[in-house]
Amino acid sequence: MNRILCRTTLLVVALCFLSTTASLGSADFVVWPAYNVMFDADTNKIYFLAGVYVQNLTTSDLRDLTLRVAPPEGFTVTPPPGEIHEAMRRAEGFSEEIVDGSYAMKQRFLGGAQATTMFYELHFTGRPSVVEFPGVEIEYRVGEEIKKYQAFAEAHDLAQYSRFSGNISNYIRRYAGFGLNLNPKKQAPLDWAFSALDYRFSGTNPMGIIEVEGTPDSAGSFRMQAGFPGDFREILVRWMPRKRGRKDPVTQELAAKELKKSIQALGDFAVAPESLTWSEETLARVPAVVANGRWMDKKKARLGSGPFRMYLLNDPRSQRDLVIYYGAQARGIGPENADRPAPEKEAELMKELESFIATLRL
Numbered sequence: 001m002n003r004i005l006c007r008t009t010l011l012v013v014a015l016c017f018l019s020t021t022a023s024l025g026s027a028d029f030v031v032w033p034a035y036n037v038m039f040d041a042d043t044n045k046i047y048f049l050a051g052v053y054v055q056n057l058t059t060s061d062l063r064d065l066t067l068r069v070a071p072p073e074g075f076t077v078t079p080p081p082g083e084i085h086e087a088m089r090r091a092e093g094f095s096e097e098i099v100d101g102s103y104a105m106k107q108r109f110l111g112g113a114q115a116t117t118m119f120y121e122l123h124f125t126g127r128p129s130v131v132e133f134p135g136v137e138i139e140y141r142v143g144e145e146i147k148k149y150q151a152f153a154e155a156h157d158l159a160q161y162s163r164f165s166g167n168i169s170n171y172i173r174r175y176a177g178f179g180l181n182l183n184p185k186k187q188a189p190l191d192w193a194f195s196a197l198d199y200r201f202s203g204t205n206p207m208g209i210i211e212v213e214g215t216p217d218s219a220g221s222f223r224m225q226a227g228f229p230g231d232f233r234e235i236l237v238r239w240m241p242r243k244r245g246r247k248d249p250v251t252q253e254l255a256a257k258e259l260k261k262s263i264q265a266l267g268d269f270a271v272a273p274e275s276l277t278w279s280e281e282t283l284a285r286v287p288a289v290v291a292n293g294r295w296m297d298k299k300k301a302r303l304g305s306g307p308f309r310m311y312l313l314n315d316p317r318s319q320r321d322l323v324i325y326y327g328a329q330a331r332g333i334g335p336e337n338a339d340r341p342a343p344e345k346e347a348e349l350m351k352e353l354e355s356f357i358a359t360l361r362l
Helices: 007-015 083-088 168-176 252-266 343-357
Strands: 029-039 046-056 062-069 075-078 095-099 102-110 115-124 130-133 137-142 145-150 154-157 193-195 208-210 220-226 232-241 269-271 277-283 286-297 305-315 320-329
Touching: 046 062, 062 115, 075 102, 083 115, 102 115, 154 208, 168 220, 220 252, 232 252, 232 343, 252 269, 252 286, 252 305, 252 320, 277 305, 305 343, 320 343
Parallel strands: 029 208
Antiparallel strands: 029 046, 029 193, 046 115, 062 102, 062 137, 075 115, 095 102, 130 154, 137 145, 193 220, 220 232, 232 320, 269 286, 277 286, 286 305, 305 320
């Protein structure tokens, strides 16, 4: 089974939560559980990658922390692939295990106002509907005193996922209203994950079930990712209904505005100005304005940069403007990799992504 996870879980969930609203917390902790919908490419079965962000709201240094969570009834919990912890650069003393059917993560230290993120996979059988997700239990030491904290449970309606039959492309067709084949038969299958838009763009912290936002008849979006830094692919699609009767063509001026929004939706990134070029092409038999360039990570010595391409077109059938952004990261993560060019790998990933986008059917 090909286990490929999302960078939002690795970076946005872990690094980009600043607000303390709409959380499951107390005076000592704030907790944001997010469950990214994932598709197993081998079986087309949906499962969830949980990313639970936990912030110490006190000024005290916490030590010998154990974070535990039990799976919902009828679910099994498994650790995430080890690469996720490599990307997170876990401190010495980190460990994880499954104990009596629950996931447990240990770390030695969490300073005042600092945060950590626990990751685990949730797999279900049958067709669950409304499911209660138990809250995280945290045991920790302050000085010589041992303390415990219990986050609130939360309920989610999973009927849409448990009753769905099909692959990721079928899912996009049903809930976004257009066709996009992300696992062509001639290519090695990828486990694609839905991922959240950056909280500063969406106006809310990622929390709950992460998948397609909106409907085909309203404004909407989805963000999908596959791979780890060094072998990473990302697709962001946004759509905006046009006013009735509006028939003006898309323009480079409008595309520039949508590119800015798309980059903002991805997090702490910017466009390298000298890299940006524009052209007019056709996608899905529809005229499109196209931007090519390189994205840059605003955080030094983290992800570096990589190539991107963005299409802006109007879907004449549904009368909505469609923004399709895709990009790649081939350098790896960290100071030893961020500034090391990888042009051949970048070209390989972008060629693969372009083959996916070429399958667009409106």
